[in-house]
Amino acid sequence: MSSSRPTTLRGALPGLRRTVKHVAPHMRSERPLLVGGLAAMFAEVLMRLLEPWPLKFVLDGVIAASGSEIAGEAPASLPTVLLLACVGLLVVVSLRAFASYLMTIAFALAGNRLLTKIRGHAFTHLQTLSMAFHDNSRTGDLVARVTSDVGRLKEVAVTAALPLVGNVVTMIAMVGVVFILDAPLALVMIAVLPIFFLTGARVSKRINGVSRQQRKAEGELASMATESLSAMRVIQSYSLEDKMNGAFASNNAKTLKDGVKAKKLSAGLERKTDVLVGLATAAVLYIGANRVLAGAITPGELVVFITYLKAAFKPMRDLAKYTGRIAQAAASGERLVDVLEETPKVVNTSWARHARRFRGDVWLRGVWMSYTPGHPVLRGLDLHVRPGERVAVVGPSGAGKSSIAMLLSRLRDPEAGQVCIDGMDVRDLTLASLRPQIAIVLQESLLFATTIRENIADGAPGTTDAQVVAAARLAGAHDFITAMPNGYDTVVGERGTTLSGGQRQRIAIARAAVRDAPIVILDEAMTGLDKGTEDEVIAAMNRLTEGRTTIIITHDMAAARDADRVFWVDGGVVTDSGPADAVLDQHVDPAATGGALVAAPPGPSEHTEPSPHAGPTRPDAPTRRKEQPLALTN
Numbered sequence: 342m343s344s345s346r347p348t349t350l351r352g353a354l355p356g357l358r359r360t361v362k363h364v365a366p367h368m369r370s371e372r373p374l375l376v377g378g379l380a381a382m383f384a385e386v387l388m389r390l391l392e393p394w395p396l397k398f399v400l401d402g403v404i405a406a407s408g409s410e411i412a413g414e415a416p417a418s419l420p421t422v423l424l425l426a427c428v429g430l431l432v433v434v435s436l437r438a439f440a441s442y443l444m445t446i447a448f449a450l451a452g453n454r455l456l457t458k459i460r461g462h463a464f465t466h467l468q469t470l471s472m473a474f475h476d477n478s479r480t481g482d483l484v485a486r487v488t489s490d491v492g493r494l495k496e497v498a499v500t501a502a503l504p505l506v507g508n509v510v511t512m513i514a515m516v517g518v519v520f521i522l523d524a525p526l527a528l529v530m531i532a533v534l535p536i537f538f539l540t541g542a543r544v545s546k547r548i549n550g551v552s553r554q555q556r557k558a559e560g561e562l563a564s565m566a567t568e569s570l571s572a573m574r575v576i577q578s579y580s581l582e583d584k585m586n587g588a589f590a591s592n593n594a595k596t597l598k599d600g601v602k603a604k605k606l607s608a609g610l611e612r613k614t615d616v617l618v619g620l621a622t623a624a625v626l627y628i629g630a631n632r633v634l635a636g637a638i639t640p641g642e643l644v645v646f647i648t649y650l651k652a653a654f655k656p657m658r659d660l661a662k663y664t665g666r667i668a669q670a671a672a673s674g675e676r677l678v679d680v681l682e683e684t685p686k687v688v689n690t691s692w693a694r695h696a697r698r699f700r701g702d703v704w705l706r707g708v709w710m711s712y713t714p715g716h717p718v719l720r721g722l723d724l725h726v727r728p729g730e731r732v733a734v735v736g737p738s739g740a741g742k743s744s745i746a747m748l749l750s751r752l753r754d755p756e757a758g759q760v761c762i763d764g765m766d767v768r769d770l771t772l773a774s775l776r777p778q779i780a781i782v783l784q785e786s787l788l789f790a791t792t793i794r795e796n797i798a799d800g801a802p803g804t805t806d807a808q809v810v811a812a813a814r815l816a817g818a819h820d821f822i823t824a825m826p827n828g829y830d831t832v833v834g835e836r837g838t839t840l841s842g843g844q845r846q847r848i849a850i851a852r853a854a855v856r857d858a859p860i861v862i863l864d865e866a867m868t869g870l871d872k873g874t875e876d877e878v879i880a881a882m883n884r885l886t887e888g889r890t891t892i893i894i895t896h897d898m899a900a901a902r903d904a905d906r907v908f909w910v911d912g913g914v915v916t917d918s919g920p921a922d923a924v925l926d927q928h929v930d931p932a933a934t935g936g937a938l939v940a941a942p943p944g945p946s947e948h949t950e951p952s953p954h955a956g957p958t959r960p961d962a963p964t965r966r967k968e969q970p971l972a973l974t975n
Contacts, residue, residue: 360671360674360678362678367455367458367459371455374448374451377443378451381443381447385437386507386510388433389515392433393645396426396644396648399423399641459491459677460487460488464487466680466683469685471685471753474683479561479568480564480567481564481567481568482563482564483680485563486679489563490673490674493673494677508656508659511655516530523646526625526638529621529624529628537614540610541610544610544613548603548607548610551599551668552603552671552672553672553675554599555599555603556669562589565588565589565592603669617657618654622647622651629646687751693769694771696765696774699762699763699859700728701726701728701763701889702726702762703724703860704724704726704760705745705748705759705761706758706761707757708721708722708748708760709755710744711756717913719744722741722758722914724745726890727890729890730906731886731905732906733900733908734893740910740911740913742894745892746781749762749779749862749892750775750779751775754768777858778856778860779858780858780861780885782853782863782885783849783864786846786848786849788840788849792827792829792831793822793825793828793831794809794830796833796848797829800853801856804855812855815851815884817847817877818850843878849866858889859890861889861890861891862891863882865894866895898925901921905920906918906919906920906924907924
C-alpha cells in the first residue's frame with residue numbers, strides 16, 4: 342500500500358482529490374450543517390467588510406472638524422455621527438462574532454461527523470478485505486491509518502481547512518472593495534501575492550515530502566509498538582528489551598527528525614510571509630499617505646484600506662501557518678485512501694445464492710493455491726469427505742494442510758480447481774450463508790478482551806444466555822467458569838491471556854458449539870496442551886463433533902488414529918488416504934520416540950480414493966516418487 346507519489350505542491354493535489362472523492366458520498370447527510378455553515382461564513386465576511394467603515398466616518402469627521410480640508414466637509418452634527426459610528430461598530434462586531442460562532446460550530450460538527458463516518462467506513466472496509474491482504478499488512482500500520490490518520494484529517498479540516506476557506510472568501514471580497522476605493526493602491530497591495538505563491542510553492546514542495554516520510558515512519562513505529570506489546574512474553578523471556586528499545590528509539594528519532602524538519606520549514610515560510618505582509622503594508626502606507634495629501638482619498642479611506650490589507654493577507658499567514666499540517670493531512674488522506682481503494686479478493690459473485698443447511702459432503706477437486714505468486718502450496722489437491730465422516734489430514738509441516746480450512750470457509754479462494762460442499766462450489770454461495778455453517782477451532786484460540794459470556798456468544802448472532810451455558814457445559818467449561826469471581830461475566834485479558842491454554846481452548850470449543858455448524862474443522866486444536874488438559878479437551882471436542890462432518894488437521898498421531906479415515910498431504914497433494922491404521926503405519930516410524938513421520942510410498946497408494954472429477958493440470962504438478970524419510974517428529 343505504500344506509494345511513491347510526487348512530492349511537489351501540485352503532486353499533493355491529486356492526493357487531496359482522491360481523499361475528497363471518498364469523503365464526498367458521506368457529505369450528503371451533512372448538507373444542512375454545511376449550508377448553514379456557509380451562510381454563517383458569508384455573513385461573517387459581510388460583517389468584516391463593514392467593520393472598518395464606522396472608524397472611517399469618525400476619523401474623517403474629527404479631522405474635518407479640526408479645520409483640515411483633506412477629509413472633506415465636517416458633518417452637520419459630529420456628536421450624532423460619532424454616536425452612530427460607535428453603536429454601528431458594536432453591532433457589526435457583535436454580529437460578526439455571532440456569525441463566526443455559528444460557522445465554527447456548524448463546520449466543526451459537520452467535519453467531526455463526516456470523518457467519524459469515514460473512520461467507521463474504513464474499519465468496516467478492512468474487515469471485508471481478504472486474508473491475502475491482512476497477511477501482507479502490518480497491524481500497527483493499519484491501526485494508525487484508521488485512528489491517527491483519520492484524526493489528523495479531522496483536526497486539519499476543522500481547525501485549518503474550513504477557516505481557511507472563509508479567509509480566502511474574505512480576501513477576494515476585500516480585494517474587490519479596495520479596487521473600487523482606489524485601483525492604483527489596490528495594485529500595490531496585491532503586488533506581493535506572486536512572490537508569496539512562488540516562495541510558498543518551493544517550501545511546500547519540501548514540506549510535503551517530509552510530511553509523507555513522517556507519516557510513513559509513524560506507521561512503522563505504530564507497527565513496531567503493536568508487535569512488541571503483543572509479544573511481551575517472548576521479549577521478556579529472551580531478554581530482548583534492549584534490542585526492542587533500541588529499534589523503537591531509532592524509529593522514534595526518525596519521526597522526531599522529520600517532524601522538526603517540517604516544523605522548521607513551516608516556521609520559515611510563516612516568517613517570510615510576515616516580511617512580505619510588512620513590505621506590502623509599508624508600501625501601501627507610504628503611497629496611500631501621499632494620495633491622501635493629494636486629495637485622491639480621505640484619511641478614513643486610507644485607514645479602511647490598511648484594515649482591509651491586514652485582513653486580506655490573513656489567508657496568506659494562515660496558509661503559511663498551516664502548510665505543514667495541511668501537508669500532513671494530505672499524506673494521511675493518501676494513506677487512508679490507499680486502504681479504501683484496496684478491493685476485497687473474496688466477495689459474493691453476482692450469481693451467489695443463499696446456502697441451505699449443509700449435509701456436510703466436502704470435495705476439493707484439483708485445487709491449486711499459493712500465498713506467494715509462483716510458489717503454490719496446494720498443487721492440484723483432491724480430497725473427499727462424506728457427510729458426518731470424521732477424517733484427519735496429516736503430513737509434514739508446510740505441506741498445505743491448514744490451507745484446506747481457509748479454502749472451505751473462503752478466507753481465500755483457489756487459483757484453480759473447485760472447493761465444493763454438497764455438490765455446490767463455495768464461490769456460488771453467499772459468504773453470509775457459508776461461513777456460519779463451518780465451525781473452526783484453531784491451535785491458538787484467540788479470545789476478545791470482554792466477558793466470557795460475550796466470547797462464547799460471538800459464535801453465532803442472537804445466542805441466548807441459556808445457549809451459552811449449554812455450549813459451555815458441552816465444552817466442559819461450565820465448572821471452571823462458575824468458579825471464577827464473576828462467573829460468565831468475568832472479563833478475560835487481551836487475547837485471553839488471563840486464562841490457561843486449556844481454559845481458552847474449551848471456551849473456543851463452546852464458541853464453536855453455539856454455531857451448531859454441520860462442518861467442524863479442528864486445526865491443530867490440541868497442540869501445546871498437557872496430558873490432563875488434553876484429555877478434557879479431547880472429550881469436549883468429541884461432544885462438539887458428534888454427528889458432524891469433522892476435519893482434523895493435526896500432527897498428533899493419536900488424534901489421527903481416532904478418525905474414520907486419514908489423508909496424507911505432502912507437497913500440496915494427497916499422496917495417500919484410507920483407514921487410519923493402514924495409512925499411518927506407512928508413515929510413522931515405530932522405532933522413533935514419539936513416532937517419526939516418513940515420506941509417502943512410491944506411486945498411488947491402494948488406499949487412495951480417486952476423484953471422479955479430474956482437476957485442472959499444471960505443468961509443474963509434482964509426480965509421486967520415492968523419497969528419503971523426513972526428519973519430522975511429532
